[in-house]
Amino acid sequence: MGTTLDPGAVDLAVDLAGLRLPNPITTASGCAAAGRELGQFFDVAEIGAVVTKSIMGRPRSGRPTPRMAETPSGMLNSIGLQGPGIDAFLEKDLPWLAAQGARAIVSIAGGTVEEFAELAVRLRGQEPVVALEVNISCPNVANRGQVFACDPGAAADVVAAVRAGADPAVPVFAKLSPDVTDIVAIARACVDAGADGLSLINTLLGMAIDTDTMRPVLANHTGGLSGPAIKPVAVRCVWQVHAALPHVPIIGMGGVRTGLDALELMLAGASAVSVGTAIFNDPSAPVRVLAELRQALAERGIAKAVEVIGLAHRR
Amino acid sequence: MGTTLDPGAVDLAVDLAGLRLPNPITTASGCAAAGRELGQFFDVAEIGAVVTKSIMGRPRSGRPTPRMAETPSGMLNSIGLQGPGIDAFLEKDLPWLAAQGARAIVSIAGGTVEEFAELAVRLRGQEPVVALEVNISCPNVANRGQVFACDPGAAADVVAAVRAGADPAVPVFAKLSPDVTDIVAIARACVDAGADGLSLINTLLGMAIDTDTMRPVLANHTGGLSGPAIKPVAVRCVWQVHAALPHVPIIGMGGVRTGLDALELMLAGASAVSVGTAIFNDPSAPVRVLAELRQALAERGIAKAVEVIGLAHRR
Amino acid sequence: MSGRGTAGRPAPGPLQIRDAEVLRLEPAGAYHALTLRAPGIPERTRPGHFVALAVGGERSAMLLRRAFSVHRVRPAEQTVDIVFAVHGAGTAWLAARRPGDTVDVVGPLGQPFRVPEEATDAVLVAGGYGSAPMFVLAERLAARGGRVAMVLGAATAARLFGVAEARRVADEVMVTTDDGSAGERGLVTDPLPALIDRIGARLVYACGPMGMLRAVARVARSRGIESQCAVEEAMACGIGVCMTCVLPVVGEDGVTRMTRSCVDGPVFDGARVRWDILADRTGVLPDDVLGADAMRAH
Amino acid sequence: MSGRGTAGRPAPGPLQIRDAEVLRLEPAGAYHALTLRAPGIPERTRPGHFVALAVGGERSAMLLRRAFSVHRVRPAEQTVDIVFAVHGAGTAWLAARRPGDTVDVVGPLGQPFRVPEEATDAVLVAGGYGSAPMFVLAERLAARGGRVAMVLGAATAARLFGVAEARRVADEVMVTTDDGSAGERGLVTDPLPALIDRIGARLVYACGPMGMLRAVARVARSRGIESQCAVEEAMACGIGVCMTCVLPVVGEDGVTRMTRSCVDGPVFDGARVRWDILADRTGVLPDDVLGADAMRAH
């Protein structure tokens, strides 16, 4: 690290548990559908990977509307994992991503350990799938709807089943919720159960009340808080988990809007960074963030993106 | 509720476990010191109460600087409970509040159950003290620094000791941290241990990294996230706890900047509302929020503030 | 400018113009009329398309774009006009722009009104600023030889938009206000059935609040004709990736799906929108919505 | 306007002016010179006081006020001048204001420079925009019969502020730049010892970056004279309620306390500031700071 470099000379490639990505920027699950709509704004093969909206076994309607509320520097959503189900996903969405030459990190969700495992099996051998992201922030049908991600045991069960079901060559990332007392404990449980890496963070549980109608804004009452508002929580979670598990690759996310935000998460310990809510503000945010990150690294005289991963722990 | 009222005619008085306040607006602990500085901007007797900075037994230096970082719609702080200690507080701060005719809700903090209890005893019979707020978001010396508020047992121990030590006529509010898997469980433990009410929420644990120095911004690395960014989390916590414990009065806080924000927390279930970080943006925020709340109630044809407490649950 | 067009002819999709210049911002009754220079967008826009504007600047606490129907485009000048009401902080910010300022705009978005190739007599119904997209639509219909009637309604006279413009472009114009301060006292749907019959309309186009759209769709259905309704659902992304803007719409196959109003709408065939479900507040979708059963499990 | 003055004479404390009008905003070398109409603030302000400005508007993601030294006040016109560098988003927003816009300002804040009643020869040392508060100070000192020398330093010529103004108000002016683009190449502290000796200064005033203040304080101490240093600590509230802006300062009783720079500073006696602790990055305060021992427990 030293004097300014030519941005074009910066090596952005990163390694995620053996998966080599040309650069560390991905979309965040649920903020890019399956990439196709964003393809109108940029070439989805240009970013490290497209992380797809969490897919489940069956088609799901999602929740009634209203499903969103804007909040200061953030938003709440309660989509309820609306989606076409794995069959339609395999038939329509994955082939499109493959045709673009994009790398797909497929996010999977389930109400039971078995559903997760089946999804992992169905995704075996699908060409553009370079990793699985296991969205364990969903309610566990078997346990009164308690969210898997809030219980180390349940989280571990899901991860172990997915790891067993998935293509052995494809790394499995467990995506954690920040709404827990001890995120390191959950992270450890997932890694011990076979997770190759971790994705941090999912949304925070939040709520808004309409002061005109004097009722909750969201039909579902509570929803997930995302956007720049939560970035400090994301940085903290990535920092804590990287400190405890320095050899586990982390996909960091939460409020990333600029290349400097992405750099901040990498300095905290993320090997890759997902851009979520910022896409709603700027549909080409992923490529813009990528360009800004490249520029920021060059200005800091950093020749390889991998050098900044966790760097704030070492300075 | 019906047509617009004369704002002057709105009855703002609220009851907090037998404590009657002329209106529901208070300062948030740590955002108003002991009221004196704000007295330059407004009459501190005009608001419902002044919640003082958490006081501990001994004088404390607080943490090294930098102690703060601005974040999107929020800020991080790591003051480390700097304060003069209970002796100086009793000698200099409380008499000033008494002289103003203000009502003081004194926030206490400790590293051990005993320290909390002693503070409660010391505050017995002090004239302007109308309630205690127990800041259990501090590290428990006896348990490797785990925060009291993150463990139902430790939280209950503190609350029970404070309740036993405090003036029986003075209600005790336990102030909870949102950084837990199940805030209702902690709330219940505190109420079962004798808390007369609950204060929700303290800051969220967060962090910022300076992308120039590539080191954590705060000397202490992590800090507490406050401000409008966290309002959705505050509304959610108040909503959940009020739903579970509808008869327990709640002082709501987290990101309140306007009268409508205060109304939102009351609709979720708060009987009173503290204004914290917004004071840094606007030193007269507490009285402005009060005036705006009065106006908002009048516009909605609500004659008594108590009518809106928890109203969103009932509509 | 972004958007992946092949050089030469514009690609069909939307463009993002990060620095669309404000050329004009004027009061228009209770509304504001804004003209932006947004190269590339005019030639792609058809009546019923909308644009999404970022508000508040880079350090704004307001993250989401605001959607506005396109009022007019002028391809020669590369301009896009919108008409907006100040509703909250985002539109208040927009109203405080000055010529020379820039705004980040994405568009055109959504599905425009369906305009039959053949001459079609039609009634265009608009509530408040809902008339904004209707004038160019009227011109198109007229150009294809159809007779066009317009019904403009609002709560009060000041909240009508474009009555004079309507008189220029339509064969017949009716005005209603809730308070009778202009035109007939009442709702846009009051004169609608008679008007449909009088001009023998084969299509009704509508843009305005949900309640109005629902009523218009019902009238059209009762007359056995098609309605094209432009809905206004809260949108987080406007480009089809977030799933916040959905409403239950019956597909060609008769199945009701939660359908994105930003890419599959905002214009829908009124007969296909499940207004019954929209009006329901139980917080549970009925089982005949595709995938609603899967929600029951968890 | 808020602030609790009894009618007639101004109360001592700060005022909040929610709608201070921007009268002037002009470039001044690498800086911006801003004049605000802020009734009540001028007559309360003394050299070294600062004001705190809210930035970004009501829906801004930037919550905290930005602090700026007062450059000049004009009580007759009720104006306050500040000089600022664009550093980040808040100052960029400020630089984009236009005459007629309003800004929410609180002030005057803090403790001003101590100006002895009797005639006192003094050297005023400033880095970059740190000179802003120094000119009025120079005038005061001169009015009381003291000889005033000024040393203005900056990284480069463009980042000097007020060299001409300095020549008007001071008896002697020296300029240093890191790159030699103006004045002597070097640091403000290079000429300082000789200058102190030459004019027989009894006091050194300093405003600029921490490293410079520390060096100035050391020079003053070595000459056996007092230094009055205006520090620049990150401040959340600016009014004494948040405890973010503290630094270790030795009190009258010899005890080091974490002391609020917004109300007990920003001007401190350089000999009382514990520069050694400030420079330390261990993350632990030494035991001789009051209450540091209590931190050890938890």
Ligand SMILES: Cc1cc2nc3c(=O)[nH]c(=O)nc-3n(C[C@H](O)[C@H](O)[C@H](O)COP(=O)(O)OP(=O)(O)OC[C@H]3O[C@@H](n4cnc5c(N)ncnc54)[C@H](O)[C@@H]3O)c2cc1C
């Ligand atoms: C397809 C479409 C076309 C529209 N066309 C126009 C138009 O031509 N002229 C016009 O004045 N308005 C139009 N609107 C409504 C306009 O988008 C809202 O008035 C605007 O978003 C309000 O923003 P705000 O910040 O002022 O209000 P706030 O209430 O502060 O906004 C908060 C959030 O709620 C959303 N929101 C609030 N009201 C609406 C609404 N009515 N519809 C959708 N989202 C809303 C905002 O987008 C934002 O995310 C249209 C909306 C849609 C979806």
Ligand SMILES: Cc1cc2nc3c(=O)[nH]c(=O)nc-3n(C[C@H](O)[C@H](O)[C@H](O)COP(=O)(O)OP(=O)(O)OC[C@H]3O[C@@H](n4cnc5c(N)ncnc54)[C@H](O)[C@@H]3O)c2cc1C
């Ligand atoms: C007592 C005092 C007097 C000052 N006088 C002047 C002056 O006369 N002219 C001038 O140009 N600047 C002055 N500053 C510095 C000025 O406050 C900062 O440059 C400004 O806050 C930067 O805001 P920003 O949004 O542009 O930068 P950002 O870096 O985006 O600000 C982020 C946060 O950091 C804080 N911050 C950043 N830099 C500083 C700094 N140097 N000192 C304190 N806080 C900082 C901001 O207040 C804000 O809370 C003074 C600071 C203090 C404390």
Ligand SMILES: Cc1cc2nc3c(=O)[nH]c(=O)nc-3n(C[C@H](O)[C@H](O)[C@H](O)COP(=O)(O)O)c2cc1C
């Ligand atoms: C509208 C929306 C939908 C989301 N859907 C999913 C999802 O299906 N699966 C998932 O793991 N995370 C989902 N998320 C969470 C994001 O992937 C991300 O973890 C979170 O929003 C924080 O990042 P951000 O602040 O950049 O958006 C969703 C977020 C939003 C805003």
Ligand SMILES: Cc1cc2nc3c(=O)[nH]c(=O)nc-3n(C[C@H](O)[C@H](O)[C@H](O)COP(=O)(O)O)c2cc1C
């Ligand atoms: C600078 C600062 C200091 C604080 N100090 C305390 C404290 O001493 N005790 C306490 O219980 N809460 C403390 N808090 C938390 C606030 O009381 C409040 O719970 C939190 O900031 C959320 O409210 P807000 O968003 O309105 O600030 C502090 C907050 C800030 C910003």
Ligand code: FES
């Ligand atoms: S607004 Fe995001 S999908 Fe329609």
Ligand code: FES
């Ligand atoms: S800035 Fe808040 S106490 Fe000084």
